[in-house]
Amino acid sequence: MALTTVELTPRIGTEIRTDIETLVSGRHAAQIRELLQQRGVLVLRGLHLDKDQQLAFSHTLGKVQPQGEGGIFKISIDPKESPGAEYLKGSFYWHIDGATDDVPNFAATLNARTLSRTGGSTYFANTYAAYDDLPEEEKKAYDQLRVVHSFEFVQRWVNPEPSSFELAFWQTRTPKVHPLVWKHRSGRKSLVLGSTAEYVEGMDRAQGRALLTKLREWSTQPQFVYRHDWQPGDLLVWDNTGTMHRVDPYPVEEGRLMHRTTIEAEEALA
Numbered sequence: 001m002a003l004t005t006v007e008l009t010p011r012i013g014t015e016i017r018t019d020i021e022t023l024v025s026g027r028h029a030a031q032i033r034e035l036l037q038q039r040g041v042l043v044l045r046g047l048h049l050d051k052d053q054q055l056a057f058s059h060t061l062g063k064v065q066p067q068g069e070g071g072i073f074k075i076s077i078d079p080k081e082s083p084g085a086e087y088l089k090g091s092f093y094w095h096i097d098g099a100t101d102d103v104p105n106f107a108a109t110l111n112a113r114t115l116s117r118t119g120g121s122t123y124f125a126n127t128y129a130a131y132d133d134l135p136e137e138e139k140k141a142y143d144q145l146r147v148v149h150s151f152e153f154v155q156r157w158v159n160p161e162p163s164s165f166e167l168a169f170w171q172t173r174t175p176k177v178h179p180l181v182w183k184h185r186s187g188r189k190s191l192v193l194g195s196t197a198e199y200v201e202g203m204d205r206a207q208g209r210a211l212l213t214k215l216r217e218w219s220t221q222p223q224f225v226y227r228h229d230w231q232p233g234d235l236l237v238w239d240n241t242g243t244m245h246r247v248d249p250y251p252v253e254e255g256r257l258m259h260r261t262t263i264e265a266e267e268a269l270a
Contacts, residue, residue: 013226048233119250
């Protein structure tokens, strides 16, 4: 079967229409990777991929991180499904995966297994486009700024009064310092933001947080954002180096479950 595409918004999001055999064959992997980096998020409706099929497709995009069960990581805030799942509530806020790692991962796939009846829509913001549309004087001002990203900082959004045990666990993750502007080897630039961004190095804390808030608001304007309302069997793929994402809160008792694969980092932040 051929692979066809439909743009979902002018600045971000493309739907791919194809069948499972074509997708997992890897015949169109180069085209899909290029489309991913140009459009930020790709949508494949109602495929109902099983674990092996999701992994096979993920391997056509790059090296899969060995998370969870053979590369399949369960995304659920239900502790019975995902032990220690409380930290996943951080996904209710705009973020980039792996921002508290040395280098964020390249991409990820998310496969709808069980949907909640309420909430659960996922939003993606194009941080390439957000950077491109900044005034030139602001681009120059931000070009050399560096931002401290902290796992503890984002967890305090979820749980402002942690126990000493919880705090000790959060603090096992050493804060990381990343440039505010990611200068990609392609020559393009994107903003590195999100709920992990605690403060700007060398800037007054209040001023730095005001700047980070301003840029988050700028980057999540409607023209930069795609909202995905899930249907059973949907598969999403996103470029984690050029987008932020978040999910609408949903009740734990509704059993929402996603299967994620993560494609390893391919270029350092510069």
